[in-house]
Amino acid sequence: MTPVKDSPSPGARNGGKGERRPPLQTPGVPMRYPRWQPAYSVQVQDFDAAHRTLIELAEALIHAVERPGTGASTRDVLDDLVECTVAHFEEEERVLRELDWPGLPTHLEAHDLLLRTLLKFKADLRYGRLTPEETADFITDWVVAHILDEDRQYCDYLHARGVR
Numbered sequence: 594m595t596p597v598k599d600s601p602s603p604g605a606r607n608g609g610k611g612e613r614r615p616p617l618q619t620p621g622v623p624m625r626y627p628r629w630q631p632a633y634s635v636q637v638q639d640f641d642a643a644h645r646t647l648i649e650l651a652e653a654l655i656h657a658v659e660r661p662g663t664g665a666s667t668r669d670v671l672d673d674l675v676e677c678t679v680a681h682f683e684e685e686e687r688v689l690r691e692l693d694w695p696g697l698p699t700h701l702e703a704h705d706l707l708l709r710t711l712l713k714f715k716a717d718l719r720y721g722r723l724t725p726e727e728t729a730d731f732i733t734d735w736v737v738a739h740i741l742d743e744d745r746q747y748c749d750y751l752h753a754r755g756v757r
């Protein structure tokens with residue numbers, strides 16, 4: 594499935610450094626359910642907390658898709674996910690800008706693409722161009738991949754400057 598033409602496959606990205614990243618899935622947990630694990634940490638408390646929330650929302654999205662009518666609707670969860678993503682991106686960008694992180698321009702582009710993708714998925718879902726399952730699968734992969742592949746690139750830089 595490639596719902597967004599110019600979007601790289603989340604699984605294919607690894608920051609371009611050939612680093613190995615931890616597997617997306619926790620042993621014993623089906624692939625489609627993302628769960629926070631310590632290997633996802635970017636060593637900054639507030640960012641880890643925000644990432645946990647995003648991952649929980651991605652999981653909530655899957656639940657909403659799988660059990661329609663029993664809890665929050667897919668659309669409501671997507672709205673929350675967009676809202677939390679925007680707030681987190683703003684805070685992350687503020688800190689990275691303040692500390693002159695050299696990777697900022699690339700990271701801004703990644704945030705921009707991710708946000709546009711989320712909004713596109715919202716619209717696609719609304720107008721019936723994507724199934725809820727496709728939407729949940731892709732968003733879950735994408736959110737986790739951004740944390741693992743792109744956010745973790747700033748860990749050492751921020752840590753060296755006393756950000757915890």
Ligand SMILES: [Fe+2]
Pocket residue numbers: 640644681685740744
């Ligand atoms: Fe992040």
Ligand SMILES: [Fe+2]
Pocket residue numbers: 685700704739743744
């Ligand atoms: Fe980020």
